[in-house]
Amino acid sequence: xxxxxxxxxxxxxxxxxxxxxxxxxxxxxxxxxxxxxxxxxxxxxxxxxxxxxxxxxxxxxxxxxxxxxxxxxxxxxxxxxxxxxx
Numbered sequence: 001x002x003x004x005x006x007x008x009x010x011x012x013x014x015x016x017x018x019x020x021x022x023x024x025x026x027x028x029x030x031x032x033x034x035x036x037x038x039x040x041x042x043x044x045x046x047x048x049x050x051x052x053x054x055x056x057x058x059x060x061x062x063x064x065x066x067x068x069x070x071x072x073x074x075x076x077x078x079x080x081x082x083x084x085x086x
Contacts, residue, residue: 021048 007028011019021031031037031050038054040047049057065071 005028007025009022009025011021013019026032029050036051037048038051040049059065059067
């Protein structure tokens with residue numbers, strides 16, 4: 001549902017490069033202290049997303065890949081096999 005929500009806020013970049021996400025935005029997005037956020041630079045834009053939201057969005061692109069399946073592990077295994085055969 002976050003992708004249809006529209007909110008605007010102005011934040012100030014602190015001297016140490018920190019920003020504070022306003023409380024109403026944190027509340028609307030369900031953000032809590034300690035949440036890990038993924039920062040993506042798209043052109044001249046910064047995009048912040050909770051890691052679990054970014055993973056969920058990627059999983060929607062490949063619904064046939066189950067959560068138990070690790071494509072990273074499969075790729076590494078393929079590369080190891082290829083390296084062993086070389």
